Amino acid sequence: MRPSSIAKDAARRLPALGTALLLSLGLFAPAAQAAGTPGSAPAGSPAAPAAPAASTGKAAPRTIPVPKSPDTPEDARPLASDPRAKATAPTAGSSVGAAKSARQFSAAAACDVSAFTGKSGAALVQQVKSSGLDCVNTLFQLAGNDAKGAFNEAQMVTVANALRDTAATYPGNNSTSAGQLVLFLRAGYYVQWNNKDVVGPYGDGLKSAIRGALDAFYAAPHSKDVTDANGDTLAEAVTLIDSAQENARYTGVVKRLLNDYTGSWPAAMTTAVANTETVIERGFDLPEFVAALQADPSFATTAASFVTRNSSLINGGDLVTKIGIQLGNLVANDALRAQGRPILKDLINRYPLVGNTGPLTMNLLWFAEKKDVGNCSLYGTCDVPAKLVPLVLTVDHTCNANLRIRAQDMTAQQLADTCTSLINQDAFFHKVVKDGGPVANDNNTNLEVVAFDDYYNYSLYAWEMYKIEVDNGGMYEEGDPAKAGNQARFIAHEASWLRPQFQIWNLNHEYTHYLDGRYNMYGDFEAGxxxxxxxxxxxxxxxxxxxxxxxxxxxxxxxxxxxxxxxxxxxxxxxxxxxxxxxxxxxxxxxxxxxxxxxxxxxxxxxxxxxxxxxxxxxxxxxxxxxxxxxxxxxxxxxxxxxxxxxxxxxQAPLCTAADTRQFDKNCRRDNVAATTGNYSYSFLTLPAGVKQLTITTTGGTGNADLYYNAGSWATTGSYTAKSTTSGNGETLTITNPPAGYVFFSLYAQQGFGGATVTTTYN
CATH class of the missing domain: 1.10.390 (Neutral Protease; domain 2)
Known part of the structure; x- marks a missing residue:
């Protein structure tokens, strides 16, 4: 196995549950929380020496992760503490040229599998070279006897030797079909990895042959041509280095590509350089690769120079960022840590923590903090958590004395709606559980809701700002409620996949946990x-x-x-x-x-x-x-x-509080509204500018009340702009883009009515 270079934290972990939980989505979708999955740091790692003032610092007694939505979009930018695991198999499929994806056989009817499985020696070589790249690319899908027939060691040695011979006159393009030979070898390593019992082992014979093939290819003068024609084959040949696990032998090739690269290189050559990331990342799992880097410190400095020299290309999801992040593996290795420390220190402090360079700096910071524990002073990063809070959470909004929102990017209306949703939930919760106030010794008098702009930003920053796991959809931290001044906090992110609709993922579910912990469950989470x-x-x-x-x-x-x-x-x-x-x-x-x-x-x-x-x-x-x-x-x-x-x-919405019983406000109700037959119950409210939708509803009671609305004056049966006149008292009006200022509505007693409830809401 080739485990991920970014391990997961066992600290603050709850027993693991599967998190592929499909949930219906509504306003502030709850997406029930999952018990903990492993997080970002190696088991047993202590928290960083310095924590932000807003953070709880050490691991809290109650720390509950919630599941990611199955709709969370993939992001091409790397994420700090991402649980991505290095593939256990060589890379599948082609990334350049005519064959850009590993298609199923049905997509290439002209590609006859038996033409590869039923031939050997020169006939096999001719078949590979005469086939199209698309055809060869489908061979990544082989299994069973077909896999054995095409990719047993003898077949692979034959094709490797053919690549060696072809490389001697490689013209810098695919006119001699070197691309097909490289892709066939890549497919063979991939298929054998996944079907070892069928294909059989690969031994020294193939190792010698593949080294001869790659040596010859990289020695060919035209393999250095900076052209798309060469790049198509070169990119596959770079990946083949890792497929054959010859990462250590070809560190010089990687250094040359990194040292020569400029942002003006054509696309296929840029892909070839990008593919060195796989050679570097997975190379760190091979002792011989580590030994090669230990013997040649210039590899690390060349990679660092590649980053600084091409820093103008950094946009978060670029090859400079992705290759630069691999430098973090230096400090994860005892033998290479001394090489890596000055490089990481320079890069972390050279580039901003937010913006385009955020993925690079935050990933390298992760390596420095999690793989070189206790050395933040050496890197000059002890104050990073405190720095990040105001840099990332630029919105600081107080709903009331019990509720505060720290957000990355929320509008005034979104803040108001979130506050309203949570504040009104209090009354609903207490109605359900019929509590008599907070449990004894609970000092969690207020909740801080932290809302990142999306899952990507949550995962990129929250692990460092709040010392939490981020392979989840959010985290509720109760802390120690018996401790005076303890800060309960829900760390969340917006459900970006639902935009333009605004939602904070898990919000109402997690707010219930806060209320439940305060009013129902004595002590901290571990006690419960x-x-x-x-x-x-x-x-x-x-x-x-x-x-x-x-x-x-x-x-x-x-x-x-x-x-x-x-x-x-x-x-x-x-x-x-x-x-x-x-x-x-x-x-x-x-x-x-x-x-x-x-x-x-x-x-x-x-x-x-x-x-x-x-x-x-x-x-x-x-x-x-x-x-x-x-x-x-x-x-x-x-x-x-x-x-x-x-x-x-x-x-129910809360009761309206204005002294004038005719006056309504945003999200409030009046009960026991009544009028005698032929008469009105008049009402009004004042709307701010920018209201998109006003809703007026009437429910309950006896009789038959009809609802009338008017923007300019009192609403009557003869003066109105909208009405709802069903039988009984169940009426609803929704007014789109109402004007700012006074608007009016009334209940007309078609039949004398009483005991009705009238509610107004707007957004």
């Missing part, structure tokens, strides 16, 4: 994990998030129809014994059933959770309740699976 509580912790977060947002939980309803688990089994769920479906979908179902069918038991359970009586809570669930509700739960699941799960709590 002494007995199985995950069914409640994750189930409640799903229940509140979906119910509060009025979103239908399709995945949970589909699971209910399957009837997979008994209720008593779900009480035993932990991050260790349950997959994401059981944790989130089934946690939601268990919590919903208990809240609807046995609220007294929930009250009794929460009384024990709030007192930290974990054993008492466990006895209630497993002994007092035990299996007694399993049969009823099974019946309820059948009904729920048919989309009849029962009633959810309503999410």
């Amino acid at each position: 994990m002494t007995t199985p509580t995950i069914w409640w912790v994750e189930g409640l977060a799903e229940y509140v998030s979906y119910s509060y947002r009025g979103e239908h939980y399709d995945a949970a309803v589909a699971q209910a129809a399957k009837g997979t688990y008994t209720l008593s089994t779900l009480f035993d769920s932990t991050y260790d014994n349950a997959d994401s479906t059981r944790v989130y979908n089934w946690g939601y179902l268990a919590v919903r059933y208990m809240l609807q069918s046995h609220p007294q038991d929930v009250d009794a359970l929460l009384a024990k959770y709030r007192a930290g009586d974990w054993n008492g809570a466990r006895t209630l669930l497993k002994t007092t309740i035990g299996t007694s509700y399993d049969a009823d739960f099974a019946t309820w699941l059948k009904q729920c699976g048919a989309d009849n799960c029962g009633s959810l709590p309503t999410n």
Whole structure:
């Protein structure tokens, strides 16, 4: 195996769950949180010596990662602490020339596999050289007897020797079919790696032949031509170095390409240089490559010079960045650390931490911090976490005394909407759990929501700013709630894949965790994990998030129809014994059933959770309740699976606070609105400039009220610009781009009405 050069941190880890969790998306999608996957640093690594003032510093007792969305877009730019693993097989498929992807055989009907598997010696060589690059490229897909027939060692030696002979007169283009020979050899190494038992081993015979072939090719004068014609074959030949694991032997070739390269090189030659990244990165896994670099320090300085000389090309996803990042592997190796330290120190301090050079500096910083632990003073980076917070999080917004948002890029309207969503969720949460205030010794009086612009920026910066894992969709840190001044924090990112719609991924689910920890669960997270509580912790977060947002939980309803688990089994769920479906979908179902069918038991359970009586809570669930509700739960699941799960709590807007009972505001309601037949209940509100949508709704009560709206004066049946006149009191008006200033609406009593609720919202 060739493990990733960027390992994952075992610190602050919760038991691993699969995170390919498909979730329905709504406003501030919850995407239930997953138990921890490994993060960015090697196991046992301590935190960096310096942490930002806004950070909790050392690992917090309660640190819960959440899953990435399956829709998180790929980004071509490298990410610090990315769990990308080096491929265990040689690179598949062609990257240049006519064959730009490893196509299936059906895509190349003219390519006859038997023409390769049924020939050997000169006939095989002629077949390879006469085939098109597209045809040869399909051979990466071979398996079974075809793989053995085409790529056993004797066949590979034959083609390697042919490349050696062809290279002697290589003209700098593919007129002699050197490209097909190189691509065939690359395909052979790839297929043999994945089908060793069938193809058979590769030994010294092939090693000698491939060295002869590559020696001859790189000795050919025209292999140095700076042309696209040469670059097409050269790029494949560079990759072949790694496919054959001859990385150490050809460090001189890599040095030459890096030293000669300029930004004006043609595209195929640039690809050839870019392919040296694979030779370098995977070379660090080979002892002979490390020995070669140890004996020749000029390799490292040549690569560093390549970066500084071509720094004008850096845009975050360029070959300079990607090759430069590989210099970090120097300090990850005991034998090369002395070479690497001055190089990393120079590059980290030479280029800005944000902007186009951010991927380069942050990745190199990761190596310096995680692979050369405890030496931030040597690199001059001890204050980097504190520097990054204001550089990256340029938005600092206070919703109220209990809620603050630090963001990378949010508009005033997005901030206002986020504050409103969270503040209104408080009332909904308390209505569900019926708490009597915070649990004892909980000082988490406020929450800081950190919102990066997208997953890329979250992964690039959050690992250093907050010392967290970033191979996830966000992180909630409760810290130690008993500690005065402790800062609870949810570190999140926008769901960029949903733009232009604005969402913060997992927001309402994670805010429920904050509220649950403060009002229901005594102590820190570790205390609450002494007995199985995950069914409640994750189930409640799903229940509140979906119910509060009025979103239908399709995945949970589909699971209910399957009837997979008994209720008593779900009480035993932990991050260790349950997959994401059981944790989130089934946690939601268990919590919903208990809240609807046995609220007294929930009250009794929460009384024990709030007192930290974990054993008492466990006895209630497993002994007092035990299996007694399993049969009823099974019946309820059948009904729920048919989309009849029962009633959810309503999410009402807060009461309007203006003294004038006719006055409404953004997101507020008035109850018990009434008027006698033929009369009106008049109302108004003042809109700021830029409102895109105003919604007025009426519900409940008796009689029949019709809703009228007017922008310029009191709304009546004879003066209005919009109306809703259904039977009863269920009326809704949505006004697009209403004017700023006073707008008016009224309820006309078609039949005397009373007890109606009127709500206004706008964005």
